[in-house]
Amino acid sequence: MKSLLTRRLMFAGTLAAVLSAAVVCPAQRPVAAHEARCPVCKLDVIQDTDKLDNEVALKFGRKRIEYRCIYCALQDAGTYTGDITILAPSELKGKPVLLTRKEDKWTVQPETTVFVGHKVNHRSCQIGYRALTNRDAFGKWVQAHPELPPDTRPLTFAEMLAVANPPK
Amino acid sequence: MERTTRTIAALALVLSCGVRVSYGEAADLPGGPPPPAAVAGSAARPLPPVPGNLPAWIRNTKTNHIFYRRGRYNFDTYNIGPLAKDLNAVAVGHAMAYEDLVTGKAAGLETRTFARIDRVLKTPPRFMPDEAAISPTFARKYGVLEQVFDWTHILHAQTVDVLASTQLTEAEKDREIERLWKYYFETVPYAVTPLPLNMAYLYSQPYSQAFRKQYPKVNGLFWGYHWLQGTMYDALYRVPLDWQKRVYEVVGERYHKTELYKTDRPFMPMFAEVSPRFASRFPHIANAFDNLHMLHDMVNDILATEWMTQHQRAEQIQRAIWLVSAEAHRDEKPGVSSADRAHDHRHFVGMPGMGMMQGMTPELMWMPEMGWMSMSDCHHCSMPLWEGPDAWRNPTISAGGWAMRVRCALCARDMSAETKGRALLQIPTEDPYRMLVVLSDEQGNLTGSMPGAVFVEMEGSHTGCDEWSRAFTSRAALDAYVKANPRLAGAKALGFDDWAKREGQKPDTYVQPRGSVENPYQPQDAPRK
Numbered sequence: 036m037k038s039l040l041t042r043r044l045m046f047a048g049t050l051a052a053v054l055s056a057a058v059v060c061p062a063q064r065p066v067a068a069h070e071a072r073c074p075v076c077k078l079d080v081i082q083d084t085d086k087l088d089n090e091v092a093l094k095f096g097r098k099r100i101e102y103r104c105i106y107c108a109l110q111d112a113g114t115y116t117g118d119i120t121i122l123a124p125s126e127l128k129g130k131p132v133l134l135t136r137k138e139d140k141w142t143v144q145p146e147t148t149v150f151v152g153h154k155v156n157h158r159s160c161q162i163g164y165r166a167l168t169n170r171d172a173f174g175k176w177v178q179a180h181p182e183l184p185p186d187t188r189p190l191t192f193a194e195m196l197a198v199a200n201p202p203k
Numbered sequence: 204m205e206r207t208t209r210t211i212a213a214l215a216l217v218l219s220c221g222v223r224v225s226y227g228e229a230a231d232l233p234g235g236p237p238p239p240a241a242v243a244g245s246a247a248r249p250l251p252p253v254p255g256n257l258p259a260w261i262r263n264t265k266t267n268h269i270f271y272r273r274g275r276y277n278f279d280t281y282n283i284g285p286l287a288k289d290l291n292a293v294a295v296g297h298a299m300a301y302e303d304l305v306t307g308k309a310a311g312l313e314t315r316t317f318a319r320i321d322r323v324l325k326t327p328p329r330f331m332p333d334e335a336a337i338s339p340t341f342a343r344k345y346g347v348l349e350q351v352f353d354w355t356h357i358l359h360a361q362t363v364d365v366l367a368s369t370q371l372t373e374a375e376k377d378r379e380i381e382r383l384w385k386y387y388f389e390t391v392p393y394a395v396t397p398l399p400l401n402m403a404y405l406y407s408q409p410y411s412q413a414f415r416k417q418y419p420k421v422n423g424l425f426w427g428y429h430w431l432q433g434t435m436y437d438a439l440y441r442v443p444l445d446w447q448k449r450v451y452e453v454v455g456e457r458y459h460k461t462e463l464y465k466t467d468r469p470f471m472p473m474f475a476e477v478s479p480r481f482a483s484r485f486p487h488i489a490n491a492f493d494n495l496h497m498l499h500d501m502v503n504d505i506l507a508t509e510w511m512t513q514h515q516r517a518e519q520i521q522r523a524i525w526l527v528s529a530e531a532h533r534d535e536k537p538g539v540s541s542a543d544r545a546h547d548h549r550h551f552v553g554m555p556g557m558g559m560m561q562g563m564t565p566e567l568m569w570m571p572e573m574g575w576m577s578m579s580d581c582h583h584c585s586m587p588l589w590e591g592p593d594a595w596r597n598p599t600i601s602a603g604g605w606a607m608r609v610r611c612a613l614c615a616r617d618m619s620a621e622t623k624g625r626a627l628l629q630i631p632t633e634d635p636y637r638m639l640v641v642l643s644d645e646q647g648n649l650t651g652s653m654p655g656a657v658f659v660e661m662e663g664s665h666t667g668c669d670e671w672s673r674a675f676t677s678r679a680a681l682d683a684y685v686k687a688n689p690r691l692a693g694a695k696a697l698g699f700d701d702w703a704k705r706e707g708q709k710p711d712t713y714v715q716p717r718g719s720v721e722n723p724y725q726p727q728d729a730p731r732k
Contacts, residue, residue: 070574070715071572071573071574071621071622072572072573072574074572074623077571077572079574095645095646095647096644096645096646096647096648097620097646097647097648097649097704097706098620098621098622098623098645098646098647099620099621100621100622100623101621115645116645117646
């Protein structure tokens with residue numbers, strides 16, 4: 036009897052976890068299957084790996100459009116009328132930074148997010164334009180990528196928006 | 204009112220075209236007016252020889268118009284008014300450009316001519332003009348060429364009339380399209396070959412690309428017309444009239460806002476890239492239209508090549524007509540390779556309606572913005588598509604100027620959600636003649652053409668998606684299918700709204716095909732690592 040109760044509790048717990056994950060974390064939806072090219076720069080969208088996410092996704096209603104980097108996604112944001120959310124891969128696998136535009140007002144989650152916004156050859160745009168959840172992660176990112184000068188400065192979201200200059 | 208419009212249109216055509224058929228005697232090669240503007244820095248190159256045994260009809264310069272095959276569907280394209288008008292404007296656009304090109308006005312092609320054509324495209328004529336009346340010099344100089352164009356344009360017009368007809372059943376439409384092909388192919392000696400041709404060869408002549416380099420905006424218009432003339436087939440095929448009108452709202456907007464003004468295409472739009480369902484069902488017609496469009500490109504390039512004499516131009520135009528003519532490829536077979544690239548009739552695996560392209564193999568095809576793909580596999584899950592007589596079972600998704608075949612209803616729905624902008628999904632049911640048409644708005648909200656449609660979607664490995672994801676016209680049809688497939692026992696019937704809200708998992712079978720280079724139109728690209 037005790038065993039049956041335990042199993043039921045475990046089942047209910049698992050079900051609750053799955054349901055809440057589906058509701059709370061839309062970002063966990065599997066990556067798009069057809070590997071289209073980035074709508075902005077036309078280069079291949081770099082796929083996620085086991086350790087690091089790379090695909091930038093823009094959610095617009097039921098649509099989920101992939102971009103090669105946050106620069107491209109922010110550039111293209113101006114072509115969507117209405118609320119959107121950009122899922123920007125961070126240094127943490129499975130935990131993208133959420134850039135949300137609601138009623139024309141942008142917000143970022145988590146609020147501690149900083150950005151690399153350094154102009155690089157666009158084939159390395161995933162390195163040059165990247166969201167990182169905090170300053171420590173930013174420092175480690177810059178250190179790990181020789182394409183970036185050591186004195187690269189972290190950008191706030193407002194500064195990153197200005198870099199990408201999304202059209203109104 | 205509609206009938207009156209059609210009668211006037213028919214009368215206008217008959218009066219303007221005449222119905223005289225004559226195969227004239229061979230005439231001397233035409234001389235002519237000043238050449239078009241020069242290609243800076245271009246030097247004369249050796250030209251391929253013109254075959255010595257060209258038939259007499261290829262030198263005909265006499266008038267030779269043939270009217271439509273009789274049919275109760277004639278001019279039914281006017282059921283979809285905006286499409287009919289856009290096609291009328293295409294004829295004007297072609298003719299205006301050609302006339303200016305051969306009457307010494309080529310220097311203004313990108314400015315004055317472009318503006319004139321653009322005005323017509325934005326305010327299209329109500330009736331189809333006689334192109335020879337707009338481009339009399341061109342018709343006089345290159346008589347048989349104008350006839351080849353005109354004759355194949357009639358095939359275009361009548362096949363679209365059939366698709367837009369409300370008087371024919373879908374089965375009757377298929378049969379009538381075949382009859383139209385026979386009429387096209389057997390009535391005159393100058394029909395275009397239905398065999399796939401090697402486009403890379405035809406577009407690598409000494410004069411190739413002169414027109415697009417010199418007149419990119421007008422070339423963009425030409426390729427925009429070709430986009431429309433291909434796209435309209437899948438947009439209308441197996442689609443009821445009320446939905447044809449809704450679909451054309453999407454297609455027409457894309458045509459007017461984007462496709463006409465693209466100047467960065469690496470190659471003309473191919474029929475199977477934009478209407479894969481029709482191209483798979485009627486590959487001979489798809490090939491003929493691609494070959495005709497290639498003839499347009501070759502002629503444009505010849506006329507825009509300054510280093511050629513008038514005599515050479517006329518000769519090379521005759522050679523170009525010969526290369527795409529049915530007569531030049533008599534008794535040859537589709538799918539057969541040849542050391543002589545002019546007779547290379549290979550096509551892409553899974554797509555008999557498309558000839559070989561630059562840097563591609565039968566197994567791998569490349570499209571701008573889409574990259575490499577196999578035309579025999581689902582673009583969403585990479586599993587093999589339905590083939591041969593079952594090819595009608597493949598759904599398609601059209602968006603962003605392209606159309607892709609996929610393997611199941613889920614693949615179509617999910618791929619549309621991954622694609623920016625409005626999309627058109629065409630999903631077969633158990634009845635080959637009843638297609639579910641679905642429109643996706645900018646946000647991915649779906650609207651379907653069939654209120655009673657139901658779906659089975661018992662998601663699992665995509666090795667079996669063609670079995671577990673299907674659309675049906677009714678609950679009874681779904682129940683019969685499930686009963687016949689014990690593996691689907693217990694499958695739930697989903698109404699359209701429930702189905703439209705679902706999102707599948709990433710297909711376990713997906714593999715992105717890779718070619719030897721990133722872009723076959725940029726040979727300087729380094730080979731892939």
